[in-house]
Every structure is written in structure tokens, then in C-alpha cells.
Amino acid sequence: MKETILSLSPQHWEDYELIDTGGFEKLERFGKYVLSRPEPQAIWDKSLPDSEWRKMADAHFAKEKNNPEKGQWEEYTKIPQQWQVNYKNPDGLSMRLNLAMTAFKHIGLFPEQAVNWDYISDTLRKFPVKNPKILNLFAYTGASSVAARAFGADVTHLDSVKQVVTWSKFNMEASGLDGIRWIVDDAMKFIKREVRRGNKYHGIILDPPAYGRGPDGEKWILEEQINEMLKSCAELLHPDHHFLILNMYSLSFSSMIAANLIEGNFEKVENAEHGELYLIDRFKKKLPLGIFYRFRNV
Template sequence: MASTTNIQLLTPQHWKDYELIDCGDFEKLERFGELVLIRPEPQAVWPKTLSEAEWTKRHDIRFKGRSATSGEWLKKNPKIQDRWHISYKNTDVAIKFRLGLTSFKHVGIFPEQAVNWDYISESVKSFKTAQPKVLNLFAYTGGASLIAKAAGADTTHVDSIKQVVTWANENQEISGIDNIRWVVEDALKFVKRELKRGNTYNGIILDPPAYGHGPKGEKWKLEDHIMEMMRDVVQLLDPEEHFLILNTYSLGFSSVIVENLIKTAYPKVENLEIGELYLQATAGIKLPLGVFGKFRKIKK
């Protein structure tokens, strides 16, 4: 069957606990639950829609960078806690996250990924396989892992940073989920070992960084290693029923590059969708936050 490619622009819908209010001048104003944060945003190269006075009035916490990789959080009210919880719910599942103010401007979640979470739960629920197996690589604090498990999948979560996996485990506990398999390991090494074991998965999620390090100092550079990774992971897909999501944040990667990667690694791909993830600000502007490629095959 000839493969078809659909190009899409996608943004999360109906998420009560998250809102991008505005973005511009290399910052974003966003609400997580009841707290409104200002954080750096290198993609927001246009002017702010709302006034600086409005931003100042509305925010609770602002991140001020000391360098390109670290900084500090300035709170309007010192009684504001460094940790808090938010929820996410779609038509299939509901999960919770513990958020936190880190020194790297992150809070433990990438909201635009909710589009991929919906695709994961929809895929798992639609599979004929009794308990689909899902592998989440570069899995961070586990949003995709929680969604897959809550939808009924036997889920393996792989990340190279132990503290991040611990955070993901906290999210599992507050979500009322259990039995996700946690693996602290270099993602590429894990995939190669799974190939040797002869294991297969019905779903594979890849959300690789531009740069990274494994627990034993292994180096990851997206443009150097992504083709090798793709050629390996497609061999782990169950041939009869599967989905795969590749998401990248690299400014140098377009959706066409992602399409070429997938089609080169998996020439028999069906139902391929590629495109761009963005957040729609209530002030009116769109914030692009990565490109994706995804496909699935369901038993007739």
C-alpha cells in the first residue's frame, strides 16, 4: 500500500489547568492551575500582544536567567509554594502532575505534548491487542507514560536522568496509577538491547532533545544519532498493530525532515501524519513548539 502523508498544525484543546495567555519579546505568560508564570521563550521573536503592565499585573512568578542554562524564580508573594499539582483529562483518561520551579526555567511539563497524549490514549484504546505494550523514550517526567498506562498499556519509561524518573514516579502515584516500568538508561543503548532480546512494542514514543547525556556519559546529538535510533526503533514495532510518535524541538528541524526520517527508516509506513505543534495564546498569537511525525496501524 502506498503511504499517505497528512500535514497538520495541532494545539491542545480544552485543558482547564493550562493556558498560554500571551507570548512575545522572547517570553511567555502562561497559567498552570492557579499560578501564572513568566518564562523565557526563544521562539517568541515578535512583540507582546498585551502590555507590559498587563503582564506585570497578571503574573505570580517570573523566571530571571543568570545565564543561558540557569536562573532564579522571583515570586510576588513569598508564600507561594515551589511545588503544586495540576490535572489533565481527555475523553479516555485523566492524570495528574506535580509541577516544580527548577533552576532551568522548566516546571516539569511541556503542555503542547497534550496533542500527542490524546493520540496515544486513542491508539491504545482502539487496539485489538489485549494489553498493548508501549515504550516511551527520552521520557522526562512521564506525561506520555502516564497516559499510556492509564489507557491500559503495559508501559516502559526510559530516561537517562535518575531525578527525572523519580519525578515521573511521583506523577504516577498522584495519578493513582501503578506498575509503569522505570528504566534509567541511555535510550539508544536500551533500544539495541531490546532488539537483541527480540522484544516488540505496539507503541513507541520518542521525544529526543537536541543534546543530551546518558547516565554513563554517553553523548546524544540529535542530527548525529536520530537516523540510527529510527532504524532501530521501527524494528521493535509489532508488525500487525502499532503506533509511533517522533517529536523534536530542534530549531533546525522541519516537519519534512521528520517525514524523511520516518519514511527512510520505515518505507512501508501507513497513515503518516506530520506537522507542527503550537500553543494558541488567548491573546491571539500562536507559539510554535516543535515538529512531529506519527503513524499507526490497527488490526482489521
């Protein structure tokens, strides 16, 4: 089987910029606002002095001592409770996405995922099936769901957190779309039910966290459960025209692990690509932000 190994960074952002990285932090512009946030992989020195970061930033996220994933935002400029950014690409994809500062340092957007939105739009633009069925698992605030819906897909969007599903609805509506099917459920339970029902999807998008909880407290541990999940996804994927995108953010994972998982569970893997996603700052430093594996038969 032929596969391509890539390192991918978004090419079409106007409302997002990675300004500087280093000292375990990143300085980013989202539309009109500049935020500084923790970044565990930025182990090198900053290119700009701390005084310049402080001058440029509208807000800074300070971690709790006992919980590095949680903390508080310190605002230097008054930032609205919600604001929006736009994303467009040459395929005709146009999305408006809602952002907000949360207690977990996230703001509702992973800008490096734009390379996969481009992949979705490019795939569906030439897809031979009208209204293909797409399943987006661990779908978070739903930019991939919106991208697929923008090209006429029949999208099922699943996340275990009701609040982020509501956030996804806002993104759909802000982008001038409707018709996405929303599900709040445990991803593993849902796909096993779908297998029993005999359902098939032309596209599956998976963006599982390293750790997580379902709506009823179901435990998700990436290393222990991703292989089983992909076995079920192989049964759900349409045998002819299809695509699959897998993202993983575990710091210990390489894309070769993703390749072994996919190639061990799917019989028909064509046009495969895998590697790293990254963002590049103004000083040409590359910040790795997860791995991906994707394939398609259009």
C-alpha cells in the same frame, strides 16, 4: 504513501492557559499560578504591557547571562515547592501531574504535548491487543507514559536522569495508577540491547532533546544520532498492530526532516501525520513549539 500535514494545538486544557507571548517571553497559567518564562521563538511584540505582565505573574524566570538555559526564579507570590494540575479528555483520560520550578526554567510539563496524549488515548482505546507493550524514550516526567498506562498498556519508561524518573513515579501515583516499568539508562544503548534480545513493542514514543547526556556521560546530539536510533526502533516495532510518535524541538528542524527519517527507516508506515505543535494565546498569536511525526496501524 498517503500522509497528512497538520498544525496541532491542545483542545482540552482547563488547568493550563497561554495568556500572552512576545519580547522573547511567554506568560502562562498552570492551575492557580501564572509564570513568565523566556521563549526564544516569541520574536514579536507582547500584546499586554510589561506592567500587566508584572501584575499578573506570580513568578518570573531570569536567565543567567552566560547560560540562557539556566537561571533563577523570582517569586512575587509564595508558590509551593510542588503543585498539581489536572488533564482530562473526552476519551476518558484523566491525569494529575506534579509541577515544580527548576533552575532550567522547566516546570515538568510541556502543555502542547496534550495533543499526543490524546492520540495515545484514542489509539489504545480501540487497540485490538490486550495490554500492548509501549516504550517511551527520553520520557522526562512521563505524562505520555501515564496516558498509555491509563488505557491498560504495559509501559516501559526510560530517561537518563534519575530525578525525573522519580518525578514520573509521582505523576503515575497522583493519577491513581501503578505498574509502569522504570529504567534509568542511555536510550541508544537500551534500544540496541532490546534489538539483540528480539523484543518487540506495539507503541514507541520518542521525544529526544537537541543535546543531552546519558547517566554515564554518553553524548546525545540529535542531528548525528536520530537516524541511527530510528533504524533500531524500526526493528523493535511490532510488524502488525503498532503506533509511533516522534517529537523534535530543534529550532532548525522541519517536519519534512522527520518524514524523511521515518519513511526511510520504516517499511510499513500507515495513517501518517506530521507537522507543527503550537499553543495559542489570548490574542490569537500562535507560538510554535516543535515538530511531530506519528503513524499507526490499529
